[in-house]
Amino acid sequence: MSVLTRAYQHQLNSSEVPAGQPLLEVKDLSLRFGGVHALADVGFTVTQGTIHSVIGPNGAGKSSLLNCVSGLYHPQQGRVVLHTGAAGEAHELTKLPPHRIARLGVARSFQNIELFAHLTVLENLMLGRHVHMNQSVLASLLWFGPARRQEIAHRGLVEEVIDLLSLQAHRHQPVGSLAYGIQKRVELGRALCLQPALLLLDEPMAGMNSEEKEDMARYILDVHELAGVSVILIEHDMAVVMDISHRVSVLDFGRLIADGTPDEVKANPRVVEAYLGAEEH
Numbered sequence: 001m002s003v004l005t006r007a008y009q010h011q012l013n014s015s016e017v018p019a020g021q022p023l024l025e026v027k028d029l030s031l032r033f034g035g036v037h038a039l040a041d042v043g044f045t046v047t048q049g050t051i052h053s054v055i056g057p058n059g060a061g062k063s064s065l066l067n068c069v070s071g072l073y074h075p076q077q078g079r080v081v082l083h084t085g086a087a088g089e090a091h092e093l094t095k096l097p098p099h100r101i102a103r104l105g106v107a108r109s110f111q112n113i114e115l116f117a118h119l120t121v122l123e124n125l126m127l128g129r130h131v132h133m134n135q136s137v138l139a140s141l142l143w144f145g146p147a148r149r150q151e152i153a154h155r156g157l158v159e160e161v162i163d164l165l166s167l168q169a170h171r172h173q174p175v176g177s178l179a180y181g182i183q184k185r186v187e188l189g190r191a192l193c194l195q196p197a198l199l200l201l202d203e204p205m206a207g208m209n210s211e212e213k214e215d216m217a218r219y220i221l222d223v224h225e226l227a228g229v230s231v232i233l234i235e236h237d238m239a240v241v242m243d244i245s246h247r248v249s250v251l252d253f254g255r256l257i258a259d260g261t262p263d264e265v266k267a268n269p270r271v272v273e274a275y276l277g278a279e280e281h
């Protein structure tokens with residue numbers, strides 16, 4: 001369980017959209033790879049202040065959807081709109097390259113750990129600040145050691161993330177030497193260091209034992225409750241999804257077959273059928 005040891009000074013959530021308002025709108029999204037329809041007319045809305053899970057059997061299109069949101073894939077049809085301001089300011093993400101989308105505050109963790117194994121936890125988290133740093137700060141961090149003035153300004157925020165995710169004991173350890181569950185937590189921390197407007201988590205609990213899963217679920221809830229960050233979560237563990245999500249969208253063969261609260265989705269016959277069907281194979 002996490003123990004908070006300081007008062008938080010930095011706003012980790014950079015979105016100015018009021019709670020309960022649309023934050024991300026996915027509209028009529030279609031993505032094809034040759035004859036494969038990875039996504040077909042998918043549409044749903046992520047509301048500010050929610051943990052919104054996307055579930056579905058293997059190959060249903062979940063990662064493809066996140067890739068369309070973060071700009072790695074370009075859908076043939078449809079739009080993804082990120083609302084960024086209280087005054088109704090919005091950006092169409094499908095027209096932007098990944099680095100511009102990251103600058104708008106869409107942060108992502110991947111299915112596989114994508115950290116620098118030989119760098120310490122602190123260094124990896126500082127690298128999470130890269131979109132807010134200029135090149136010389138990055139260079140000073142990597143090549144000339146710590147203690148530059150700009151770096152110190154970023155350091156305060158990074159220390160709060162370390163605290164939020166209980167990574168204090170691992171601050172100076174190389175990431176490659178840490179247990180898998182802790183590495184995944186560092187990855188979550190790196191995405192948080194971006195001061196996201198929206199956090200995309202792609203199977204953050206894949207490969208974890210039940211204790212590690214429970215820890216990670218608790219930290220995702222902390223990120224949401226204490227840092228106020230909205231989350232899109234892709235996760236296969238149904239118990240976790242139903243436990244921590246406010247809303248669940250279900251994909252099957254690239255189509256949205258259900259969208260609602262966990263209880264609504266659990267009771268939906270199409271969802272039950274899709275999952276039973278998946279288990280038979």
Ligand SMILES: Nc1ncnc2c1ncn2[C@@H]1O[C@H](COP(=O)(O)OP(=O)(O)OP(=O)(O)O)[C@@H](O)[C@H]1O
Pocket residue numbers: 033036037038056057058059060061062063064065
């Ligand atoms: N880059 C790609 N090139 C070709 N086909 C792709 C590509 N990315 C995804 N696909 C196909 O699109 C479909 C959806 O894949 P996707 O990885 O989005 O599903 P998923 O729901 O994330 O699956 P999993 O739960 O197994 O990760 C699959 O048929 C997959 O083979």
